Amino acid sequence: MKYAPSPNGKPEPGEVVWTWVPYEEDHSQGKDRPVLLIGSRGRYLLGLMLTSKDHDQDRRKDESYVDIGTGSWDRQRRPSEAKLDRILQIRPGDIRREGAVLDRKRFDSVSSALRELHGWS
Numbered sequence: 001m002k003y004a005p006s007p008n009g010k011p012e013p014g015e016v017v018w019t020w021v022p023y024e025e026d027h028s029q030g031k032d033r034p035v036l037l038i039g040s041r042g043r044y045l046l047g048l049m050l051t052s053k054d055h056d057q058d059r060r061k062d063e064s065y066v067d068i069g070t071g072s073w074d075r076q077r078r079p080s081e082a083k084l085d086r087i088l089q090i091r092p093g094d095i096r097r098e099g100a101v102l103d104r105k106r107f108d109s110v111s112s113a114l115r116e117l118h119g120w121s
Contacts, residue, residue, distance in 0.1 A: 001039045001111050005101040011045060011092055013037045014107050016073040016099040019090055021049050034073040034099050035090065036082050036110065044089040048110070052078040066113040068106050073099030082110050084117045 005014035015037050022030035035047035051065075052074060064085035070077045102110075114120070 001114065003104055003107045003111075011037060011095045011098060013039050013045075014104075015101050016050065016071060017047070018073070018096045018099055019047075019094050020096075021088060024086065032096060034080070035088060036068070036102060036107075037090075038087075038107075038110070038114070041089065043091070045092055045095075047088045047090050048082040048084065048114075049086060049088060050080045050082055052076075052080055054079075054081070064117065066110055068102065068110060071100045071102065082113075084110075084114050 001013070003014040004012050006012055011017050016034050017037060018032055019035055020030055021033050021035065022028070034050040036050060037045050037047045039046045050068070050073070065081040065083055068080050068082050070079055074080060
């Protein structure tokens with residue numbers, strides 16, 4: 001994981017972008033949604049799907065989500081959460097548009113939550 005957003009027009013870790021994300025239960029279907037880029041592996045970018053549905057504060061307290069707040073990636077400015085238990089591999093050419101840069105403090109919070117959930121050092 002690394003934080004490296006840059007105003008150069010290329011998608012980079014630390015940025016929220018929009019891309020097609022397949023459903024977990026049926027990879028032939030999916031939808032266009034915001035994704036927080038967290039790093040890269042070879043020719044792929046690595047990202048976490050964002051959702052405006054509350055998972056970590058409801059009665060189930062799902063620990064595989066972390067709050068990241070609001071940002072310009074959501075036109076309605078709804079609070080978002082990053083899904084930590086599914087890391088997406090994304091081809092840079094599949095990214096439809098950039099949505100925003102996530103500030104360093106919130107990115108570090110997501111990184112810490114990812115490390116804790118997966119037992120990474």
